[in-house]
Amino acid sequence: MKKRVLCILVILLVASPLVLFAGGAQEESGMIKVGIVNLPPEESGYRQANVEAMNSVFSKENGYDAKQTNTGDNTEQIAAAKGYIRDGVDYLLISAANASGWDDTLKSAKDAGIKVILFDRLIDTDKANFQAALVSDMAYEGDMATQWVLSLGLDKINLILIRGQMGSAAEIGRSAAVLKAAGAGKLKIVADGTGGDSWSLEEARKVVEAAIAAGKDFNVIYAQNDGMAQGAVQALEAAGISHGKSGKVKVIGFDFNRFALRNVQAGYWDADMQCNPRQAAEISKWIKSGSLPSGIQYQKELLLTTDTITDELIDQWGINADPGKGVITR
Amino acid sequence: MNMQKVMTRMSHLVLPISVLLLLIIINLIKGADYFSITVVKGALYGNIPNILFGASELVILTIGMTLVTAASQGQDISIGVSATITSAIFVLFVINAAEVTLVTIIAGFLISCVAGLLIGAFNGILVSIFKVQPMVATLILFTGGRSIAFMIDGKLSPILANDISNQIGTVIPGVPIQTPIILTVVFIIITAWVLKTTNLRLYAQSVGINPSAARLNGINPKKIIFLTFLIMGVCTAVAGFIAVNKAGRHDSVNLLKLIMMDAILAVAIGGNSLSGGKFSITGSIIGAYTIEMLNRTLLRLEVEPEAIKAFKAVFIIILMVVSSPVVRDFTRKIMDRVRTLGLIDGVLKRHAPETAAVSSPGSIKRKEE
Structure with missing residues (x-):
């Protein structure tokens, strides 16, 4: 008897959300229906900015009836996408947690006449399975940053490379140009380290401390995100090595955290390379214009130096908290 | 006699110290200037200060982990996350x-300690x-937990750009030692005092x-286990405090990420059983510094970034095998045999029965201990 009651309870528990959500799917006429499958904002400041842009662009005021699922679990993401396909959305926007396992879902969306747009992250699938993708080109970011290093006019470039998570798309893309330049003899990599899987500030600091302890002579730090650049600069500070605009060591970070941009503005660092999380506006422009591009599209991204940085740009493109003008984050 | 007493008391530290010595030797082979210390901006600078500085959070968390492991026969894997919340x-x-x-900083720290206690109480x-x-x-x-910290942060990673925080994370002008090192030493002294004056151990x-x-x-096991988790909570608050002042901003995603792995490893290298019981905090602390030194040794040897994890794994496997009971028993047997041979040798050479007479009560006494 007890068992049966328990069974019924469990069934009710499982079924109740289905019933609740079935009631929630209402038609709204005249609106463009969009289903957004994204990663959770607490993943990073970058993702927070990304989700925020999605929320503000795909709003009722802008003529969208948008539903959003934010999860880091690929299975849940696929389930959500299938739900949106059943709901009959017009556009399905996906930033996948995992690049594989999406083929069936994408095909069924295509069969249902739903346009799939990937944003921020690509999926390993046939190009025919999605309409368009808008992503950051990590290799482009690496190119821009390396061009900047080469254009500094240093007699001899001795560079410390601090990579992100080994094998991640960002690490591969951002390393490629530097490694190529080193291979061509345009610069010398005196230390090659990584911040590990968490792009760790502490690990980056250790890489630079090890280089200093080994008596290496270096004048450029190329850190593949802002946190690691910060760790590297902490190591320089502790060792009494000058850096920044009027210093010996030139420092570049990535990602456009506002604290990093303020450091660049103050001349404490030298440059920062953007990785733009705000694809929403561009995608909305595509949808509204009625002519969707096809295939992979890359975003244009900025590299700001102590000379080109302005308050407006920091406000518009930065991510995470702004420490305020003139405040240096050490 | 006295020497023997010290030896038996130190015997559990043989493993962590020998591992540390091994790493020091490797580092000295790489360059003889390993211990050199200079003064930069009024503070001591060099490999050793760097290790002490870098390991501070790990050492504090390891102390808590040792106590939790000893009493609860298991490990707390939420320490990095707890420290992220408290900070x-x-x-x-x-x-x-x-x-x-x-005053603000101290008040903030005390509040975070209360948060740490709450987290400890929960666990x-x-x-x-x-x-x-x-x-x-x-x-x-x-x-x-990281989502909770993310919400507390207001979905942004806030900046801690004030002079006092900066001095806590680096050096206080006029003090030649980096502040995190001082805080860690103070914490170790407090722990030692608590263990000395109470029956906690x-x-x-x-x-x-x-x-x-x-x-x-x-002895009420529930109370004691609960108490060790409370202490762990304080440890996470202190570690979070140091970590966030070092970083100068609160990154809820990456702060002290995966540090529980290193803390558990430090407890193991310290010669402690991960299934609870007798413990040595000294051993764990040496273990924590050993891990920091190991990380830096790999960088000093310029291991390729692609291979660094694999190298660390190989080192750790070697350490664990060397420290396993099987190998330890084996070495003890060999040591005993060598000692006996030495004793017989001594007796034969001197023809002096006093030597044997003196040594036997000593060994009986040791058995009693």
């Missing part, structure tokens, strides 16, 4: 203060009263060895 509360308090003074209740396995109980916070060990026997002897 988020600290940062929230400081950035909302009208003016950042030393402790699950483990001691509800008898959930420590690793499973702490898995809850490990999974969800005895109680934690007896609970860890056999909870039922401890209960029959009037």
Whole structure:
């Protein structure tokens, strides 16, 4: 008897959300229906900015009836996408947690006449399975940053490379140009380290401390995100090595955290390379214009130096908290 | 006699110290200037200060982990996340203060300690009263805790750009040692004092060895396990405080990420059993510094970034095999044999029965201990 009651309870528990959500799917006429499958904002400041842009662009005021699922679990993401396909959305926007396992879902969306747009992250699938993708080109970011290093006019470039998570798309893309330049003899990599899987500030600091302890002579730090650049600069500070605009060591970070941009503005660092999380506006422009591009599209991204940085740009493109003008984050 | 006493007391430190010595030798082979210390901007600078500086959070967390392991026979895997939450509360308090003074910082720190105690109480209740396995109980916070910290941060990573924070994370002008090192030493001294003046060590060990026997002897295992988790909570608050002041901003995603792995490893290198019972905090602390030194040794040897994890794994496997009971028993047997041979040799050479007479009561006494 007890068992049966328990069974019924469990069934009710499982079924109740289905019933609740079935009631929630209402038609709204005249609106463009969009289903957004994204990663959770607490993943990073970058993702927070990304989700925020999605929320503000795909709003009722802008003529969208948008539903959003934010999860880091690929299975849940696929389930959500299938739900949106059943709901009959017009556009399905996906930033996948995992690049594989999406083929069936994408095909069924295509069969249902739903346009799939990937944003921020690509999926390993046939190009025919999605309409368009808008992503950051990590290799482009690496190119821009390396061009900047080469254009500094240093007699001899001795560079410390601090990579992100080994094998991640960002690490591969951002390393490629530097490694190529080193291979061509345009610069010398005196230390090659990584911040590990968490792009760790502490690990980056250790890489630079090890280089200093080994008596290496270096004048450029190329850190593949802002946190690691910060760790590297902490190591320089502790060792009494000058850096920044009027210093010996030139420092570049990535990602456009506002604290990093303020450091660049103050001349404490030298440059920062953007990785733009705000694809929403561009995608909305595509949808509204009625002519969707096809295939992979890359975003244009900025590299700001102590000379080109302005308050407006920091406000518009930065991510995470702004420490305020003139405040240096050490 | 005295020497023998010291030797038996130190015997459990043989493993961590020998591992440390091994790393020092490797580093000295790479370059003889390993211990050189210079003065930069009024503070000591060099490999050793760097290690002490870098390991500070790990050392503090390892102390808590040792106690939790000893009493609860399991590990707390939420420590990095707990430290992230407590430091988020600290940062929230400081950035909302009208003016950042030393009082603000201390008040913020005390509040974060209270948060640490609450987290410790949460984990402790699950483990001691509800008898959930420590690793499973702490898995809850490990999974969800960073989201909590993210919410406390207001979805942004707030900046801690004030002079006092900066001095806590680096050096106070006029003091030649980096502040995190000083804080760590103070924390170690407080821990040593607590263990010296209270029965915590005895109680934690007896609970860890056999909870039922401890209960029959009037020690309440629930209370002791709960208490060790409370201490762990304070440890996470202190570690979070140091970490966030070092970083200068609160990154809820990456702060002290995966540090529990290193803390558990430090406990193991320290010669402690991960299934509870007798423990040595000294060993764990040496273990923590050993791990920091190992990380830096790999960088000093310029291991390729692609291979660095594999190298670390190989080192750790070697350490663990060397420290395993099998190898330890084997070396002890060999050492005993060598000692006996030496003794016989001595007796034969000197023809002096006094030597044997003197040494035998010594060995009996040692057995009694």
